[in-house]
Amino acid sequence: MTLLIFDAGPIISLTTNNVLWILEELKVKSQVQFAITAGVKRELVDKPLETLRFKFEAVQVQQLIERGVLQVIDDERVAARAQELLGLANRILEAQGVKIQIMQRGEMETIAASALLRADAIVVDERVTRTLLESPEQVQKLMEKRLHMQLKIDRSALHAFEEQTRHISLIRSVELVTVAFEKGVLNKFIVKIPNARRELLESLLWGLKLNGCSVTDDEINAIVKAEKL
Amino acid sequence: MEVLRKAAEAVTQNDFAALVELSNHTIHDASIFQEDDPLTIAVFVYALAKVMQRCVEKGKSCPPLVGGIRHARELLERDDENGYRAAMKELLREVSAVDAKMKMYIQEVVQKARLKKGGKIHEHGISIARTAELLGLSQWELQSYIGRMEEESLKGNRPLDRLQKARELFR
Numbered sequence: 001m002t003l004l005i006f007d008a009g010p011i012i013s014l015t016t017n018n019v020l021w022i023l024e025e026l027k028v029k030s031q032v033q034f035a036i037t038a039g040v041k042r043e044l045v046d047k048p049l050e051t052l053r054f055k056f057e058a059v060q061v062q063q064l065i066e067r068g069v070l071q072v073i074d075d076e077r078v079a080a081r082a083q084e085l086l087g088l089a090n091r092i093l094e095a096q097g098v099k100i101q102i103m104q105r106g107e108m109e110t111i112a113a114s115a116l117l118r119a120d121a122i123v124v125d126e127r128v129t130r131t132l133l134e135s136p137e138q139v140q141k142l143m144e145k146r147l148h149m150q151l152k153i154d155r156s157a158l159h160a161f162e163e164q165t166r167h168i169s170l171i172r173s174v175e176l177v178t179v180a181f182e183k184g185v186l187n188k189f190i191v192k193i194p195n196a197r198r199e200l201l202e203s204l205l206w207g208l209k210l211n212g213c214s215v216t217d218d219e220i221n222a223i224v225k226a227e228k229l
Numbered sequence: 230m231e232v233l234r235k236a237a238e239a240v241t242q243n244d245f246a247a248l249v250e251l252s253n254h255t256i257h258d259a260s261i262f263q264e265d266d267p268l269t270i271a272v273f274v275y276a277l278a279k280v281m282q283r284c285v286e287k288g289k290s291c292p293p294l295v296g297g298i299r300h301a302r303e304l305l306e307r308d309d310e311n312g313y314r315a316a317m318k319e320l321l322r323e324v325s326a327v328d329a330k331m332k333m334y335i336q337e338v339v340q341k342a343r344l345k346k347g348g349k350i351h352e353h354g355i356s357i358a359r360t361a362e363l364l365g366l367s368q369w370e371l372q373s374y375i376g377r378m379e380e381e382s383l384k385g386n387r388p389l390d391r392l393q394k395a396r397e398l399f400r
Contacts, residue, residue, distance in 0.1 A: 002398050009357065012372050030399040043358070043368050054369040095261045104358035120398055125372075128356040143354035147257055174388075175395035183399070212357070212372030219388040226389055 002032045002120045005073070007110045008043045009125035009212060010173040011036065015057045016211040019204070022180045024069045029183055035119075037109035038074040039082070041065070073113050081112035085164060089132060091157040093140060095149060102128060102139065114168050121169040123176060127214035130172075133165055173213045177204050178223055198229035232270050233302040237295050240277070243285060248278035256346055260353035263363055266310075268346065269317055272364075275342040276321070280335060292323055344374045351375055 014020045023034055036044070045065070048058035064070045086108040093100045107129050114122045124130050131138045136158055144151050180186055181201050190196045205220045232255055239247040252275040259267040277294070284291040301316035321339070343364045350360045351371075361371045 004398065008368050009372060012369055013376075016369075016373060026399060032399060047367060048369060051367070054367060057369060098261055100261055100355075101263050101359060102354060103356050104362050107356060107358045121394065126357050128351075128354060139354055146353040147260065169394055171391050171395045171398070175392050178392055179395045179399045182396070210376045212376035215388070222388050223392060226392065 002030070003035065003117065004032060004171075005035050005037070005110055005114050005117070005119045005122045006040065006070070007107055007122065007124045007126060007129065008036075008040045010123045010176065011040075011044055011061060011070075012057075013125050013173040013208045013211045013213045014177075015060055017204070017207040019177060019180075019186075020060055020064065022177065022185050023064060024067065025185045026176075026180055026183070027069055029185070033071065034069060035071040035073050035113070037078055037082075037106070037113050038072055039079075039106035039109040041072050043106050073117070075113070075116075077116055078109055078113045081116055082109040085112055085115075085161065088157045088161040088164075091154050092132075092136065092161065093143060094152040094154065095143075095147060099154075100143070100151075103132070111165055111168065115164055119168075121171055123173065124170050125172050125208075125213040130170060130214065132161075133168060133170060136162070172215065173208050174205050174215050174220070174223065177208060178227070182227070195229065198224065198227075201227060201229065230302055230305050232267075232274070233298055233305065236270075236274050236277070237298040237302070240281070240291070240295050240298065243281060243291060245278040245281040245285070248274050248281065252278065252342075252346070253349065256349045256353070259346070259363075260350050260355055263355075266313075268363060269314075271346050272339060272342045273317060273321060275345060276335065276338045279338045279342070283334065294320060294323060297323060344371065347371050348375055348378050352378075 011020070014022070026032060027034060044061045045058045048054040061070070065072060082105060086103060086105055089103045089108065090101045091099050093102065107126065110122055110124070111129075111133070113119065128139060140151055140153055178201070181204065186200065186204070189200050193199060202220070202224055205215070205223060209215050209220065232251060235251050236248060239245075239251065252271045255267050255271040255274065259271055281291050297316065297320045301313055301320065304313040304316055321335070343366055347360045347364045347366055350363065351357055357372055357375060358368055361368045
């Protein structure tokens with residue numbers, strides 16, 4: 001069975017766009033297994049349940065966990081590997097003699113779980129995590145531009161990080177929702193307006209972008225165009 | 230210390246634009262060193278700018294904060310970190326004590342300042358989760374805020390390759 005492990009970001013994007021429910025339909029239609037790590041659950045459910053803001057959103061995620069749509073990976077090996085990867089990632093870039101802490105434990109757990117459990121892909125909306133996995137030099141370039149200074153790169157840390165993560169594939173919530181759209185999961189929202197299918201897909205993708213999925217305008221246009229609606 | 234000296238100067242001149250600029254500048258250091266104090270200063274200076282702007286626009290006199298800012302700076306010069314932090318806390322309390330409405334406003338401003346500074350730190354290449362952790366924000370609110378910011382395009386994006394990959398996963 002296909003296994004997809006989610007970072008916190010895409011669950012936030014889906015929930016704040018009121019389309020978290022598509023996961024259950026996709027799971028049934030495609031026999032896919034969805035999971036999050038214990039650290040990601042803490043961020044998505046446990047912490048907001050202690051506050052007033054985003055409490056209902058947390059309840060919605062908890063409901064998916066209780067229904068078995070989202071499995072929670074609570075494994076000491078994941079925590080240990082995450083710590084190791086976090087140490088490497090946060091050693092890669094250096095400015096003014098200081099190693100820049102670019103990543104956090106929770107997001108590293110997603111990568112560690114994927115590496116250990118040989119997941120088919122991870123779902124990540126976050127630009128920095130994604131870029132670090134796919135093209136770490138871009139993170140260096142971006143930071144150098146923003147900080148107006150040259151950064152030192154620790155090649156051995158970068159190499160070790162790449163060695164452990166090179167097999168990981170990733171998608172974002174925009175691709176996930178586009179597939180759900182293609183499979184007819186969102187057909188109940190095709191309303192009586194001109195170009196209804198196109199408008200629906202655009203509205204979904206823009207909603208995800210505005211709620212934090214890192215996707216450019218050009219990418220949205222490319223996806224909509226490729227659907228030939 | 231230099232930031233506080235410049236902040237006091239800007240407050241004397243009611244120059245809230247200079248305060249915003251100063252806050253943005255502080256974020257550079259905060260992105261690298263990720264210590265509490267530069268972050269606190271960045272959030273405080275930004276919140277102060279917003280409060281001053283509101284006072285100026287409403288024709289109210291701005292709270293007299295120059296003395297407090299100079300005091301905080303002196304404590305920092307003497308390496309009295311605890312005293313400095315207490316002084317910064319007192320400064321925020323003084324701003325919010327201007328009137329009842331201001332108290333509600335300052336809470337909102339401080340929260341917005343955190344989000345705004347979080348957005349800036351993320352722009353510098355720090356992940357959303359790490360940024361949220363640094364500023365004591367939830368990822369839920371920071372991600373929603375960042376989504377509304379203009380994002381710089383990074384080369385190497387492959388939307389259609391990724392879409393194809395997603396199709397294969399859900400065959």
